[in-house]
Amino acid sequence: DAGVTQSPTHLIKTRGQQVTLRCSPKSGHDTVSWYQQALGQGPQFIFQYYEEEERQRGNFPDRFSGHQFPNYSSELNVNALLLGDSALYLCASSLTGSSGTGRETQYFGPGTRLLVL
Amino acid sequence: QKEVEQNSGPLSVPEGAIASLNCTYSDRGSQSFFWYRQYSGKSPELIMSIYSNGDKEDGRFTAQLNKASQYVSLLIRDSQPSDSATYLCAVRLYNQGGKLIFGQGTELSVKP
Numbered sequence: 670d671a672g673v674t675q676s677p678t679h680l681i682k683t684r685g686q687q688v689t690l691r692c693s694p695k696s697g698h699d700t701v702s703w704y705q706q707a708l709g710q711g712p713q714f715i716f717q718y719y720e721e722e723e724r725q726r727g728n729f730p731d732r733f734s735g736h737q738f739p740n741y742s743s744e745l746n747v748n749a750l751l752l753g754d755s756a757l758y759l760c761a762s763s764l765t766g767s768s769g770t771g772r773e774t775q776y777f778g779p780g781t782r783l784l785v786l
Numbered sequence: 787q788k789e790v791e792q793n794s795g796p797l798s799v800p801e802g803a804i805a806s807l808n809c810t811y812s813d814r815g816s817q818s819f820f821w822y823r824q825y826s827g828k829s830p831e832l833i834m835s836i837y838s839n840g841d842k843e844d845g846r847f848t849a850q851l852n853k854a855s856q857y858v859s860l861l862i863r864d865s866q867p868s869d870s871a872t873y874l875c876a877v878r879l880y881n882q883g884g885k886l887i888f889g890q891g892t893e894l895s896v897k898p
Binding site: 700704709710711714717719725727757763765775778779 | 822
């Protein structure tokens with residue numbers, strides 16, 4: 670049973686560039702959440718996708734956008750990169766299903782480490 | 787006031803001792819509580835989830851929740867050097883969908 674996978678593992682970009690990060694959820698999961706984790710900090714919620722729509726969004730600018738595909742995989746896009754966007758980007762998958770109890774557990778992928786120069 | 791606060795650490799305990807990690811949260815609408823372990827350079831790994839007041843045990847780990855005091859803790863019995871990691875407390879608010887709010891993490895070091 671494959672867990673959450675993310676690609677690429679590492680990425681180096683320069684200021685002003687654009688980047689796309691990819692995530693495949695754990696088998697059987699239908700919901701993908703993205704988090705940004707700066708060094709020495711806890712993860713910060715960016716947004717969550719369910720049924721190919723953005724269901725919830727954190728306090729991140731519009732430069733951060735995403736997409737979910739019919740197979741539940743997801744992309745995170747960041748435009749006009751800033752030095753402060755350097756961080757570990759984590760994808761977490763969970764199962765919302767039809768009940769949506771609110772107790773869904775999120776399982777994290779290995780992350781993509783982004784460095785902006 | 788931060789939404790979720792943890793002891794900044796680092797917390798150092800000898801091998802075999804009990805490690806106690808604490809977390810407080812500010813929103814009384816918090817519904818679900820999670821402890822994740824994160825080794826250096828790796829992603830968070832779920833250890834425990836707890837939803838009701840009281841204790842929940844899983845092997846050497848015990849999570850404790852007190853909603854009246856807005857406090858959740860994690861006890862690690864018989865601590866091992868392999869338990870050395872950063873422990874993240876995460877909270878989900880009621881009717882806030884899937885968003886998890888994390889504390890800054892507590893670094894635990896278990897000395898042989």
